[in-house]
Amino acid sequence: MFLRRFSRPLMMMAKVKETTGIVGLEVVPNAREVLINLYNKTLKEIKAVPEDEGYRKAVESFTTHRLKVCQEEQDWEMIEKRLGCGQVEELIEEAQDELKLIDKMIEWDPWGVPEDYECEVIENNAPVPKHVPLHRPGPLPEEFYKTLEAVNSDTLDAFVALTKQEQPGISSSSEAPQSK
Numbered sequence: 250m251f252l253r254r255f256s257r258p259l260m261m262m263a264k265v266k267e268t269t270g271i272v273g274l275e276v277v278p279n280a281r282e283v284l285i286n287l288y289n290k291t292l293k294e295i296k297a298v299p300e301d302e303g304y305r306k307a308v309e310s311f312t313t314h315r316l317k318v319c320q321e322e323q324d325w326e327m328i329e330k331r332l333g334c335g336q337v338e339e340l341i342e343e344a345q346d347e348l349k350l351i352d353k354m355i356e357w358d359p360w361g362v363p364e365d366y367e368c369e370v371i372e373n374n375a376p377v378p379k380h381v382p383l384h385r386p387g388p389l390p391e392e393f394y395k396t397l398e399a400v401n402s403d404t405l406d407a408f409v410a411l412t413k414q415e416q417p418g419i420s421s422s423s424e425a426p427q428s429k
Contacts (some may be wrong), residue, residue, distance in 0.1 A: 259420050264326060269338050280337035287344035288316035294351050302360050308347065315340070 266276045277283055291312045296304040315332060322328045325337045334340060369378075377383060 251281075254310075258332060264324065266325065269336055274336075274338050274342070277338050279329060280341060281319055281323070283341055284319045284328070284337060284344065285316065287341065287348070288312050290320065291347055291351065294348060297355050298351070299360055304354060308351070312344075312347075327383055377394070399420070 265278075269276055292309065295308045295312070296307050298308075315334075318331045319328055322331060328337055328340075329335070332340065334343075
């Protein structure tokens with residue numbers, strides 16, 4: 250009884266996550282501290298990437314934001330809520346993956362393209378080489394072209410009215426549903 254009386258308020262203060270609900274993803278009891286360490290390490294390692302590279306700017310931006318939230322909040326639930334990017338355990342995996350990617354990006358050096366590098370440019374009418382996949386979308390529906398023409402000719406209201414006459418079962422949210 251003595252322990253119940255004093256331990257219950259302590260348990261009410263700190264919420265303990267029992268499961269992530271994701272198979273194979275274990276609960277990390279000290280997730281906040283792990284995230285802070287990972288984000289600090291990420292910000293340190295990303296400095297090896299040139300400052301003007303978009304990858305570095307993006308990583309620094311979202312990592313700085315996430316680190317700030319983790320430093321401001323003590324509770325894992327508030328961290329998850331403010332970041333809106335999943336559970337803290339998922340954020341830990343993302344941060345670990347980002348560190349691996351930083352190492353790979355430094356190894357691959359995609360920003361170090363030599364000045365004399367020549368890139369194959371395919372003009373619109375030129376035949377596409379066999380090693381390049383063709384990604385040509387199919388034709389658009391006739392309705393798209395009608396709508397486009399109506400928008401361009403400022404007769405959109407007339408087109409919408411015509412469309413409603415053709416499809417009597419469809420009504421807008423502001424009108425009451427039509428009964429048959």
